[in-house]
Amino acid sequence: MKKFTAVLLTLALVFSFAGCAKSGEADVNAKSEGVMTYAEYAAAELDTQVVIEAYVQAKQSWWEDKATVYAQDADGAYFMYDMACSAEDYEKLTPGTKIKVTGFKAEWSGEVEIMDATFEIMEGNYIAEAMDATALLGTDDLINHQNKFVSFKGMTVEPSVDPDGNEVAFMYSWDGSGQEGDDLYFNASVNGQTYTFTIESYLCDSTTDVYAAVKGLNIGDTIDMEGFLYWYEGVNPHITSVTVK
Amino acid sequence: MRKLRKKLSLFLLTAVTVVTVLPLMGCHGSRGMDAFVIPEEFDTTRNYEITFWAKNDTNKTQTRIYEKAISDFEALYPNIKVNLRLYTDYGKIYNDVITNISTQTTPNVCITYPDHIATYLTGTNCVVPLDELFINEKYGLGGSELLYDGPSKEEIIPQFLKECSFGEHYYAIPYMRSTEACYINKTYVEALGYTLPETLTWDFIWEVSEAATAKDAEGNFLINGQKVMIPFIYKSTDNMMIQMLRQQNAGYSTDEGEILIFNDTTKDFLNTIAEHVKTGAFSTFKISGYPANFLNAGQCIFAVDSTAGATWMGTDAPLSDISEDKLVEFETEVMTIPQFDPENPVMISQGPSVCVFNKADHQEVLASWLFAQYLLTNEVQIAYAGTEGYVPVTSKAQQSAEYQDYLSRGGEDNETYYDVKIKASKLLLENTRNTFVTPVFNGSASLRDAAGQMIENVSKSVKRKETVNETYIQALYEDMTSLHRLDQIAGAGGREAGKEELGKLPGTAVALLLAIAGAWILMAFYVICGWLKKKEILKKITNKGN
Known part of the structure; x- marks a missing residue:
């Protein structure tokens, strides 16, 4: 009888966990009343108020009770710029945390974002898998995935030219005018086309693995990358991990 | 890619908190440091290692000039090693200096703005007053023991030097000077049927900007055939408000720090701005992006930015953040910022200055001063001024044959002699007497932020279809006072502010x-x-x- 009870309880536990997982996946798409779907958000006019629910994927910075955050749901991604946030709440914004955000849709140099926002923490957790965007590079479709967590696979490190005219694998700042601790810029190609990638020093500072990894790159290395599909006068991915193959 | 927007809010953080925190700290503990006393002789038997925090405009040429200046100086003074730390914005330098005051690790020499020094000065003997150093026979400006040909005090442009004087002392030397300029797509102005006046006026700029908002049935702007056109974009709305007020002789602040900005003239400006945001004729850097990017893509006609941003302006600009396929061909004109009274143009003087921080070792301070002063030599001044639309701060450099030759060669190429850049420098050289600076006091940086934020808030509100009226402006004034703690600044609002500042007496x-x-x-x-x-x-x- 004891054995039977134990097996029964175990099975019940297993099924309940499975149920949780399924409902968890379903919850990623669920929105509270009055909250926009990603499609509704994407269709909203600039400078109008938007209310979204999404899951924090990365925190970029916090200054004077303002946080800049990447978030995502199952359908799309959002970039919250200078969202009202106490230092205490910023600590709670760990990857996966669900938030309800109310703010204004805006565009700055091509980057669509939510400005002057407030937020509340909700029940729920979701971390997006990186979407392989390698094939989308150079296509008009890429912008439809703006701010998403993406990957670029099998890319080749191409030379950048530093201020002394030398070919290098990366540069501090976009033109090599920077120093340790500044943003890193490097080029990588696929299918004969070269693109520029950035290690945004607020998102991944000089103590991070990705910062060190980029400093260790050599021209010709084949790399896989992950990061966020940021936009500045065109695509400007903010890379968060680099693996040399 | 310049992408400096991310760092802008940083400045706000410190500006408001530091005003109340710093007075409690000295450079080295609560007592502060002993005042600097100039040593009789510079001790060359010892080695010194000093730190120089510099700012560059994300410009590799500027970085190289700093490095060369250091290397040339070290060759003259082999016992002084200078460590360079580069920043790309003033706000970050300011923040780091404040942090380092409390940890006793300020740099020795630092590029800065006078507004910032006013805050540093609340730390006891933190910043070295330079009056005595200026006139020191051996190591002062043009001193007998200097190993380089530096300028005398008289050779520093008096107006620029005066900007570094406050509280009855000099606390800095000017390094470079710039002003704001209006970079204009002349081709579009003429296509709209207008001719640029000799001096740009606010009336003209608003009229042409409104005319440029006309669209066809498909929603394309008639002037450029594109979906995007913001005829007038202002980079620094702080400067916009400050200069508009100055041009009208309206209140901003007194020299002592009494806040005068919340007046009827400010209200009128804000209402005018709201009117033109509503039609799409005007926007700002913080709301839309860099004026240069819109100008070069044929999506802006009047782009107001620093003369130190000239190398980003125009079809042939040596620096650009937009892709080649977005560049549009047009003729670029460089003019003074719009004026209310074209007969008496008024514009701001800005640009980096250099201060020297005090240290326990007075020989080390003297070594720092020797380096700071080296930055005023013709070699450094002429080279750095040529990287952007800056002007040298000494008559010695301005009148040199080398610099005059540089100015005369505008348009010879699109790099060293890029014509827009040289026109921008000439604009300031011709208008130096028409420039002004705002009063410097502890909290003046916060007032500057408030000046710009009022324009940003009004612009955003209009775009969001909120009503901007008398009630809105009054609420905005109150919000700015509270957010930037303008009622807690010394001299801010008379008796009430005074009471607030003094607070309760301590128990002792x-x-x-x-x-x-x-x-x-x-x-x-x-x-x-x-x-x-x-x-x-x-x-x-x-x-x-x-």
């Missing part, structure tokens, strides 16, 4: 005052007793006599 002071009062009471009691006693004795004597 109360105890001391009570003790003094008690002593006076006891002394008075003693005197009265003595007098009564005397009177009693006198009475007895008199009675006896009778």
Whole structure:
């Protein structure tokens, strides 16, 4: 009888966990009343108020009770710029945390974002898998995935030219005018086309693995990358991990 | 890619908090440092390692000029090693200096703005007053013991030097100077049927900007055939408000820090701006992006930015953040910022200055001063001024054959002699007498932020279809006062502000005052007793006599 009870309880536990997982996946798409779907958000006019629910994927910075955050749901991604946030709440914004955000849709140099926002923490957790965007590079479709967590696979490190005219694998700042601790810029190609990638020093500072990894790159290395599909006068991915193959 | 927007809010963080925190700290603990005393001789038998925090405009040429200046200086003074730390915005330098004041690790020499120094000065003897150093016979400006040909005090442009003087002392030397310029797509202005006046006016710029908002049936702008056109974009809305007020002789602040900005002229400006945001004729850097990017893509006609941003402006600009396929061909004109009174143009003077931080080792401070002064030599001044639309701060450099030759070669190429850049420098050289600076006091940086934020808030509100009226402006004034703590700045609002600033007396002071009062009471009691006693004795004597 004891054995039977134990097996029964175990099975019940297993099924309940499975149920949780399924409902968890379903919850990623669920929105509270009055909250926009990603499609509704994407269709909203600039400078109008938007209310979204999404899951924090990365925190970029916090200054004077303002946080800049990447978030995502199952359908799309959002970039919250200078969202009202106490230092205490910023600590709670760990990857996966669900938030309800109310703010204004805006565009700055091509980057669509939510400005002057407030937020509340909700029940729920979701971390997006990186979407392989390698094939989308150079296509008009890429912008439809703006701010998403993406990957670029099998890319080749191409030379950048530093201020002394030398070919290098990366540069501090976009033109090599920077120093340790500044943003890193490097080029990588696929299918004969070269693109520029950035290690945004607020998102991944000089103590991070990705910062060190980029400093260790050599021209010709084949790399896989992950990061966020940021936009500045065109695509400007903010890379968060680099693996040399 | 310049992408400096991310760092802008940083400045706000420190500006408001530091005003209240720094007065409690000295450079080295709560007592502060001893004042700097110039050593009789510079001790060349010792080695010194000093740190120089510099700012570049994300410009590799500037970085190389700093590096060359250091290397040339070290060759002259082999016992002084200069470590360079580069920043790309003033706000970050300011923030780091504040942090390092509390940890006793300020740099030795630092590029900065006078507004920032005013805050640093709240730390006791933190920044070295330069008055005595200027006139020191051996190591002062043009001093006999200098190993390089530096300028004399008289050779620093007086107006620029004056900007580094506050609280009756010089706390910095000017390094470079710039102003704001309006970079204009002249081709589009003429296509709209207008001719640029000799001096740009606000009326002209608003009229042409409105004309440029006309669209066809498909929603394309008639002037450029594109979906995007923001005819007038202002980079620094702080400067926009400050200069508009100055041009109208309206209140901003007194020299002592009394806040005057919340007045009717400001309200009128904000209403005018709201009107033109509503039609799509005007926007700002913080709301839309860099003016240069829109200008070069044919999506802007009037782009106001620093003359130090000239290398980003125009079809042939040597620096660009937009892709080649977005560039549009047009003729670029460089003019002074729009004016209310074209006969009396007024514009801001800005640009980096250099301050020297105090240290316990006065020889180290002297070594720092020698390096700071080296930045005023013709070699550094002329080279750095040529990287952007800056001008050298010394007449020695401005009048040199080398610099005059540089100015005369505008348009020879699109790099060193890029014509837009040289026109921008000439604009300031011709208008130096028409420039001004805002008063510097502890909290002046916060007032500057508030000036710009009012334009940003009004612009955003209009775009969001909110009503901007009298009630809105009054609420905005109150919000700015509160957010930037403008009622807590010394001299801010007369009696009430004074009360707020002084606050409650500390317990020890109360105890001391009570003790003094008690002593006076006891002394008075003693005197009265003595007098009564005397009177009693006198009475007895008199009675006896009778």
